[in-house]
Amino acid sequence: QxxxxxxxxxxxxxxxxxxxTCNVSGWPIxxxxxxxxxxxxxxxxxxxWIGNVHYSGAAFYKPSLKSRVTMSVxxxxxxxSLKLSSVTVADTAVYYCARxxxxxxxxxxxxQGILVTVSA
Amino acid sequence: DIQMTxxxxxxxxxxxxxxxxxxxxxxxxHEWVAWYQHKPGKAPKLLIYEASIVxxxxxxxxxxxxxxxxFTLTISSLQPDDFATYYCxxxxxxxxxGQGTKVEVK
Numbered sequence: 625q626x627x628x629x630x631x632x633x634x635x636x637x638x639x640x641x642x643x644x645t646c647n648v649s650g651w652p653i654x655x656x657x658x659x660x661x662x663x664x665x666x667x668x669x670x671x672x673w674i675g676n677v678h679y680s681g682a683a684f685y686k687p688s689l690k691s692r693v694t695m696s697v698x699x700x701x702x703x704x705s706l707k708l709s710s711v712t713v714a715d716t717a718v719y720y721c722a723r724x725x726x727x728x729x730x731x732x733x734x735x736q737g738i739l740v741t742v743s744a
Numbered sequence: 745d746i747q748m749t750x751x752x753x754x755x756x757x758x759x760x761x762x763x764x765x766x767x768x769x770x771x772x773x774h775e776w777v778a779w780y781q782h783k784p785g786k787a788p789k790l791l792i793y794e795a796s797i798v799x800x801x802x803x804x805x806x807x808x809x810x811x812x813x814x815f816t817l818t819i820s821s822l823q824p825d826d827f828a829t830y831y832c833x834x835x836x837x838x839x840x841x842g843q844g845t846k847v848e849v850k
Contacts (some may be wrong), residue, residue: 628787653813657827665785669843670831670842670843670844671831671833671841672841673839673840673841676762688783720787720788721777722788725793727793727794728776728835729835730778730790730793730833730835731780731788731790731827731833732790732799733787734787734789735787736785736786736787737787739786741768
């Protein structure tokens with residue numbers, strides 16, 4: 625079955641770059657109909673979509689985060705990644721990776737999430 | 745941007761109860777709504793998409809309805825495994841989530 629698993633540092637210093645990887649199993653990341661997404665949830669707040677990336681390299685980001693976000697796909701490793709630069713304490717959140725379904729921008733499969741804390 | 749408002753924020757219920765969660769959009773989103781179940785430390789699970797289509801593998805206890813700006817998720821007979829937080833999401837022109845409804849033991 626399709627499984628996603630986030631990995632990366634749980635602690636990042638302010639002004640540095642947050643880097644996370646999502647390992648996908650049970651489904652080829654190069655499947656042309658699917659985009660791969662990052663979503664986060666800050667403490668006490670709701671879910672926030674960050675962006676989508678396609679194995680071709682096409683990517684779409686939330687406008688308010690666009691200047692700081694880069695997403696990419698590593699097809700041979702069946703992984704995709706998130707980089708968020710110039711982080712502040714406001715970027716502290718649980719980060720989820722997910723598979724966006726081809727029939728609409730909803731998410732059929734999610735990882736269990738990884739807590740990233742921004743602190744000096 | 746579209747705002748999605750869920751009610752109630754917390755719902756206390758017993759096993760066997762019929763449970764209804766509401767989600768209101770700040771503007772018409774046709775039927776572009778999905779619902780998710782989320783348990784602590786677990787991956788969120790897709791329950792419903794296009795407002796009323798039950799996702800593959802999801803029990804028929806869950807159903808969704810609505811169009812335009814008003815949507816509901818219904819659990820026909822609450823089971824112990826259903827205590828969780830539920831989120832609605834729109835995927836019309838904008839992508840936004842509701843703030844969640846926690847279903848807890850009464």
